Amino acid sequence: MGSRQFSRKAVLRAALAAGVAVPAALLGVPALARTVNAKGGAVVPTPSCHDGDEPTIPQTEGPYFKPNSPLRTSLVDPGTVGTLLSVTGYVFGLACLPLRDVLLDFWQADDNGAYDNYGYTFRGHQFTNAQGMFTLSTIVPGLYPGRTRHIHVKVQAPGQSILTTQLYFPNEPRNNTDSIFDPRLVMTVRDGSGGREATFDFVLDVPQTGTTTPTTPTTTTTTTTTGPNPPGGGSWAAGTSYAAGDRVTYGGVAYVCLQGHVAQTGWEPPAVPALWRVA
Numbered sequence: 001m002g003s004r005q006f007s008r009k010a011v012l013r014a015a016l017a018a019g020v021a022v023p024a025a026l027l028g029v030p031a032l033a034r035t036v037n038a039k040g041g042a043v044v045p046t047p048s049c050h051d052g053d054e055p056t057i058p059q060t061e062g063p064y065f066k067p068n069s070p071l072r073t074s075l076v077d078p079g080t081v082g083t084l085l086s087v088t089g090y091v092f093g094l095a096c097l098p099l100r101d102v103l104l105d106f107w108q109a110d111d112n113g114a115y116d117n118y119g120y121t122f123r124g125h126q127f128t129n130a131q132g133m134f135t136l137s138t139i140v141p142g143l144y145p146g147r148t149r150h151i152h153v154k155v156q157a158p159g160q161s162i163l164t165t166q167l168y169f170p171n172e173p174r175n176n177t178d179s180i181f182d183p184r185l186v187m188t189v190r191d192g193s194g195g196r197e198a199t200f201d202f203v204l205d206v207p208q209t210g211t212t213t214p215t216t217p218t219t220t221t222t223t224t225t226t227g228p229n230p231p232g233g234g235s236w237a238a239g240t241s242y243a244a245g246d247r248v249t250y251g252g253v254a255y256v257c258l259q260g261h262v263a264q265t266g267w268e269p270p271a272v273p274a275l276w277r278v279a
Ligand SMILES: [Fe+2]
Pocket: 062, 064, 147, 150, 152
């Protein structure tokens, strides 16, 4: 009987999943804004999320994070023991628009509740695709003393700060006794063919204009650029494929690469602590 509406994010998610065209009204009316502007009227501001889609909350990293995880969407090997689990979802910004090229770095315990602190079993990073979607193939993590069942993740959009958080499972007895557990981070989980299927959408604290031609550019005129890449000189260059351990300089500072990746504008070393640290 209530008048509760579907959240815009939920509708957008369904449309994206179905591969159908998303109505401009859901995408922040960029076309409308431009049309109005062309007629000389005021530009319609892009609406923000008014449907309760607060940014995903952060949680403690815990003691078991390791940098330099492999680039992969599947953490399952032929000999993997456990209940297969897929986790899929989207990463959105504050205007409910999906974010592409977002780095997601997952790590979790094995079926026995143990972390691999020597190698990279059940550790891996990936990037959202052009639709802002990620897919993780793994197993249901085992339990270990003091915690309920969970998956750790770091999420970072290009040039933005890192969100470190954890994902939880519904109907777990220990959810009631784990002081770190938060119901806002519970995935939607169902039984699928050959395993369990979970979904979770992240909302990052990333401003979005909803248009590719911002009316108020945030960039300022470059004044002291000495080359096409790093200001002040340096060896870092967009388009270069870097491996973990590679060293570059950027703006007079030396950095060491933490994750193999292809450099791109927006992923300059000072802006992406998930990929580079000061040497
Ligand atoms: Fe953990």
